[in-house]
Amino acid sequence: MGRALAASAALSALVAVCGCTAQGADGGHHLPVRIQLPGSSTTKSGGDGKSSATPAPARAANVLWAPGDSGMDVRELQARLRQVDWLFDGPTGTYDDLTEQAVAGFQGKRGLPKTGQTDRVTWQRLVKMTHEPGKWDLYLMGGQPAGAPDPRCLTGRVLCIDKTSRTLRWMIDGRTVSTMAVRFGAQYTPTHDGEFQVYWKARNWVSTLYHSPMPYAMFFSGGQAVHFSYDFSMRGYAGGSHGCVNVRDEAAISSLFAQVRTGDKVVVYK
Numbered sequence: 622m623g624r625a626l627a628a629s630a631a632l633s634a635l636v637a638v639c640g641c642t643a644q645g646a647d648g649g650h651h652l653p654v655r656i657q658l659p660g661s662s663t664t665k666s667g668g669d670g671k672s673s674a675t676p677a678p679a680r681a682a683n684v685l686w687a688p689g690d691s692g693m694d695v696r697e698l699q700a701r702l703r704q705v706d707w708l709f710d711g712p713t714g715t716y717d718d719l720t721e722q723a724v725a726g727f728q729g730k731r732g733l734p735k736t737g738q739t740d741r742v743t744w745q746r747l748v749k750m751t752h753e754p755g756k757w758d759l760y761l762m763g764g765q766p767a768g769a770p771d772p773r774c775l776t777g778r779v780l781c782i783d784k785t786s787r788t789l790r791w792m793i794d795g796r797t798v799s800t801m802a803v804r805f806g807a808q809y810t811p812t813h814d815g816e817f818q819v820y821w822k823a824r825n826w827v828s829t830l831y832h833s834p835m836p837y838a839m840f841f842s843g844g845q846a847v848h849f850s851y852d853f854s855m856r857g858y859a860g861g862s863h864g865c866v867n868v869r870d871e872a873a874i875s876s877l878f879a880q881v882r883t884g885d886k887v888v889v890y891k
Contacts, residue, residue, distance in 0.1 A: 680738065687738040690716040693759070698739055700754035700761075701747050702727065712759055761857040763787070763802025763869055770797070771890045773816055780819070780839070780847060780881065782866055784812070784891035787858070789847070789866065791877055798880070801873045804853045806845075807861030817841040817887040824878065831863065836871075837878040841887040849874045 680687050686695055691714055699712035699720055708723040721737035728743055729735045756765075767788040774781035774792050781790040784805060791798045805812040819839050826838040826848070838848040850867035852860050857869070866889070868874040 681740070683740045683742075684736075684738045685741060685744055686716055688716050688718070688721050695720070696759050697754055698724075698744070698747075700758045701751040703758075703761075704751040704754075705747070711762060713762070714764065757787075757858045760787070760802075761859065763857065765802065767797075767800050771888050773886075773888045773890075778882070778885040780841070780885065780887045782847075782887065782889045784814070784889065789868065791880065799873060799877065801868055801870050801877070803847075804850065804858060804860070804862060804867040804869070806864040810861075810863040812862070812864050812866060812889060813842045813845055814889050814891065815842075817889070819881055819883055819885045819887060822878065822881070822883060835865070837868075837874045839878065839881055847874075847887075 686698060693714065695716045696712045696714040698716075699708055699714075702708035702720070702723045703712070705727065707727045708719065710719055724739055724743065725735040725737040727747065728737075731746060733743055733746070765786055765788065767790055768783050768786040770781045770790055770792060771783070773779070774790065775795040777794065779790075779792045781792050782788075782803060783790070787803055787805070788800055789803045790800050819841050821840045823838045823840075824836065826835045826846075827833065828835055830844070834851070835846060835848040838846040840846040845864045845866070847866040847868065849871050850862065850865075850869060853867040853869040854871070868877075
């Protein structure tokens with residue numbers, strides 16, 4: 622989107638259990654994402670690309686985005702504000718109070734009117750100071766749409782884990798019960814690909830190797846497990862695990878842990 626606007630100018634045994642503690646950035650390739658500027662239609666695009674018939678509130682002609690807006694354009698705005706240390710949460714894709722405050726702070730620092738709305742001058746100044754966000758900059762804390770499930774996920778009770786979209790689907794007989802964002806092992810401690818079974822569950826497990834908490838652990842391959850990660854909940858994809866599948870939404874994995882049984886299938890693919 623930034624480029625489009627610039628061009629238009631005016632537009633094995635439990636003792637071997639891994640700890641899955643946070644490592645440095647996982648070195649994943651950041652794919653460029655092109656975002657379209659919002660059109661003149663009153664139909665807004667949601668965070669996952671779904672449209673809504675709710676008309677946008679009245680605003681000045683030169684304002685691109687304002688509180689209450691949502692979509693991929695807002696997600697990129699937030700990612701760029703993070704680059705210049707004016708925003709620390711998200712991106713979420715929703716122009717909330719924190720985004721409004723960050724925009725106002727950015728404007729005031731540069732002698733622009735502190736409206737908290739992103740007008741063309743504010744946006745162009747921000748674009749000049751930042752680089753185009755990669756895919757996982759835009760989805761740093763999760764929220765990306767899930768990809769199509771692997772065919773092995775379409776029968777039985779399955780934890781269907783997609784490395785490409787970084788999502789976990791809990792599926793029963795081909796029906797998706799729930800979906801959540803997940804994080805994987807870092808470069809030198811990759812999460813295993815393949816088909817497995819949940820062989821052991823532990824609600825309050827602590828790693829015997831790294832002495833780090835692994836709540837709601839569901840082990841499927843040696844010491845690798847699906848579990849809640851405090852680090853993922855705080856830092857998002859800026860970190861990585863020692864091979865486990867991290868979940869950042871504690872309420873979601875608590876519900877999942879209660880439903881999953883020993884012997885349920887686990888499919889990890891990309």
